Amino acid sequence: MTAALPPETPPRDRARAASQPLQPLSWAGWAAAVATIATLTRQPVYLLLLLASIGAVRWRCVQEPEKHSLSSLRLGLLLFASTALANWAMVRAGTTELFALPTWIPLLGGAWTLEALAYGALNGLALAALLVGFSLLHQVVAVRALLRLTPRAYYPVAVVLSIAVTFVPTTLLQLQQIREAQAVRGHRLRGVRSWLPLIVPLLEGGLERSLQLAEAMVARGFASPAAPHARRAQGLALAGFASLVVGWLLQLAIGTLWWTSLPMVGGGAALLIGLWHAGRQHPYTVYRPHPWQRRDWIVLAGALLAAGAYLLPVFDRSTLFYSPYPTLTGPALDWRIGLATAGLLFPALLLETR
Amino acid sequence: MKNGLTAVTYGLTSVVGVAAFLYPFWLPQLAQSSDQTLARANDSALMVAVLVGICFAVLLLEVQQQAVSAQTIALLGVLVAINAALRFAEVALPGPGGFSPIFVLIVLAGYVFGGGIGFLLGALTLLASALVTGGVGPWLPYQMFTAGWVGLSAPLCRPLIRLLQACWPEAGGAWSPAHKEVELWVLALFAGYWGLLFGATMNLWFWPFAVGPAQMHWQPGVSLGDTVQRYLVFYVVTSLGWDLMRALGNFLLVFFLGAAVVRVLRRFQRRFAFVYQPNPALASPAQARPAGAAEGR
Numbered sequence: 219m220t221a222a223l224p225p226e227t228p229p230r231d232r233a234r235a236a237s238q239p240l241q242p243l244s245w246a247g248w249a250a251a252v253a254t255i256a257t258l259t260r261q262p263v264y265l266l267l268l269l270a271s272i273g274a275v276r277w278r279c280v281q282e283p284e285k286h287s288l289s290s291l292r293l294g295l296l297l298f299a300s301t302a303l304a305n306w307a308m309v310r311a312g313t314t315e316l317f318a319l320p321t322w323i324p325l326l327g328g329a330w331t332l333e334a335l336a337y338g339a340l341n342g343l344a345l346a347a348l349l350v351g352f353s354l355l356h357q358v359v360a361v362r363a364l365l366r367l368t369p370r371a372y373y374p375v376a377v378v379l380s381i382a383v384t385f386v387p388t389t390l391l392q393l394q395q396i397r398e399a400q401a402v403r404g405h406r407l408r409g410v411r412s413w414l415p416l417i418v419p420l421l422e423g424g425l426e427r428s429l430q431l432a433e434a435m436v437a438r439g440f441a442s443p444a445a446p447h448a449r450r451a452q453g454l455a456l457a458g459f460a461s462l463v464v465g466w467l468l469q470l471a472i473g474t475l476w477w478t479s480l481p482m483v484g485g486g487a488a489l490l491i492g493l494w495h496a497g498r499q500h501p502y503t504v505y506r507p508h509p510w511q512r513r514d515w516i517v518l519a520g521a522l523l524a525a526g527a528y529l530l531p532v533f534d535r536s537t538l539f540y541s542p543y544p545t546l547t548g549p550a551l552d553w554r555i556g557l558a559t560a561g562l563l564f565p566a567l568l569l570e571t572r
Numbered sequence: 573m574k575n576g577l578t579a580v581t582y583g584l585t586s587v588v589g590v591a592a593f594l595y596p597f598w599l600p601q602l603a604q605s606s607d608q609t610l611a612r613a614n615d616s617a618l619m620v621a622v623l624v625g626i627c628f629a630v631l632l633l634e635v636q637q638q639a640v641s642a643q644t645i646a647l648l649g650v651l652v653a654i655n656a657a658l659r660f661a662e663v664a665l666p667g668p669g670g671f672s673p674i675f676v677l678i679v680l681a682g683y684v685f686g687g688g689i690g691f692l693l694g695a696l697t698l699l700a701s702a703l704v705t706g707g708v709g710p711w712l713p714y715q716m717f718t719a720g721w722v723g724l725s726a727p728l729c730r731p732l733i734r735l736l737q738a739c740w741p742e743a744g745g746a747w748s749p750a751h752k753e754v755e756l757w758v759l760a761l762f763a764g765y766w767g768l769l770f771g772a773t774m775n776l777w778f779w780p781f782a783v784g785p786a787q788m789h790w791q792p793g794v795s796l797g798d799t800v801q802r803y804l805v806f807y808v809v810t811s812l813g814w815d816l817m818r819a820l821g822n823f824l825l826v827f828f829l830g831a832a833v834v835r836v837l838r839r840f841q842r843r844f845a846f847v848y849q850p851n852p853a854l855a856s857p858a859q860a861r862p863a864g865a866a867e868g869r
Binding site: 253254257258304308348349352353355356357361364365371372374375377378379380381382383384385386388389390393410411413414417418420421422424425427428429431432435436440441448449451452453455456459460462463466470489492493496 | 588623629639649706
């Protein structure tokens with residue numbers, strides 16, 4: 219019986235708790251902070267700090283290397299190089315001319331400048347940070363756990379997704395079997411027309427199984443009760459969205475005054491209430507709960523700290539929008555923003571997987 | 573009221589979605605109007621990304637109400653699985669360029685089952701395959717939105733096909749071979765057209781990273797025409813070849829496989845039409861037993 223549990227947690231349990239993975243939601247918050255920073259800033263120092271933080275987390279938290287031949291690191295490097303080169307080759311702006319091609323060459327002719335190369339490299343850094351950061355999310359959080367992040371308001375979508383993710387391996391296996399069966403009959407793949415003997419059995423078989431699945435679901439009591447307040451939630455979300463858009467356009471056109479941010483705040487609140495309302499109609503229970511630990515809160519707080527330093531007008535935000543044009547100069551730096559980027563390092567400090 | 577809300581949702585999300593996708597074109601114009609908006613414009617990349625996500629979420633909340641029955645959910649789940657598997661199995665033809673077989677099912681399922689199912693199939697195919705292969709990222713809302721639009725717009729082929737078929741009444745009965753050919757040609761051209769448009773739309777996500785609105789801000793006199801021209805050059809150089817391959821692949825796949833796939837989908841549409849109606853006489857707890865749901869088969 220559970221009543222006989224000792225008051226303190228035994229050391230073995232504590233060890234198990236330490237090896238338990240972080241909440242998927244705190245990892246999602248971490249990834250959202252990475253996306254926010256990489257989308258906002260083009261300042262080289264901040265971007266390098268961001269990449270360094272991602273690299274440290276990756277080094278500490280990812281145990282097995284990736285299975286793909288093209289790992290995300292290599293892909294990030296490729297993306298960085300190609301973005302820098304593309305901008306260098308295509309943009310004719312800036313004053314520091316490195317060399318010039320004759321102007322009669324279409325696209326490539328003209329002065330190739332240091333500024334264009336620098337700007338391309340900065341964009342490449344941001345893209346690489348996005349790519350590496352999100353591939354890391356995929357390596358540390360299981361697919362099922364990611365699926366469970368689907369908000370409750372999207373319950374039908376979540377069911378469809380979990381069916382799909384479950385059926386992908388079966389479908390691949392079935393495709394292999396159909397190919398072998400057709401190959402035995404002398405079928406060879408030549409041209410688009412020869413896909414027909416593969417696609418049609420795959421589709422027929424899949425749809426047949428979906429019929430069986432539907433019957434099994436109904437037999438086990440799966441039924442969506444007619445949601446009584448779905449329309450209200452829908453209307454609330456729509457109104458919130460409209461108000462959000464109007465608020466943003468007002469801010470763009472007039473500027474940030476106290477009353478122009480009202481529609482945005484109100485719209486965001488209406489949207490969240492609408493989604494919460496829609497989600498309340500789908501109660502669910504968790505079979506194996508994954509409790510929040512102190513580490514999860516710390517990681518989430520670190521991500522919030524980092525994203526907040528870039529988003530809120532507390533520090534010198536003008537340093538974020540560095541542009542190398544028209545003449546390359548050293549970027550302005552606010553060291554407090556740089557320091558706050560280290561909030562992304564918390565997963566590396568807390569997890570002892572290596 | 574009910575249909576009004578649906579119509580407003582579709583209309584508003586389409587307008588805002590298109591405007592948000594096209595923001596690299598109109599934002600520099602707006603930013604030139606005053607200095608203060610220029611400061612705001614720097615934040616716009618993030619704001620637009622958030623806006624696209626919210627826009628998609630609002631549309632999805634509306635569309636998902638078409639997937640309430642167990643049949644629809646199971647059908648969608650299996651179709652998404654087939655599509656995601658097709659995306660990564662090297663079935664044949666080492667796909668040149670942006671060639672991808674996923675659009676065949678999205679277009680045809682949208683055409684047969686309706687725009688809502690097409691939207692869900694398109695959006696969830698990309699989400700599921702991103703989950704399976706590790707392609708989740710900030711680009712995902714854009715991909716899901718665009719692939720959803722492909723399926724959502726597929727029923728627009730129906731009136732066009734009916735119109736064209738009415739134009740050639742001499743072809744005979746409703747399902748004479750000539751009429752089927754009209755259907756195939758329209759669907760194949762539609763899929764090919766979306767193959768191009770999908771690439772151009774996805775480039776819009778990438779473009780601010782590549783050349784960027786920030787590069788335009790400091791130039792005082794850059795006009796809308798200039799911006800569009802730059803985008804066209806960028807597009808032709810970096811991705812037109814890739815997208816042409818996708819368009820051609822879509823056209824050929826729908827042209828050669830479309831008839832058979834539509835036939836299968838139509839047959840199952842009839843079979844899926846069964847409705848489970850609990851018998852009130854059996855609903856008392858003493859006699860509760862699983863009622864067969866297979867009457868309609």
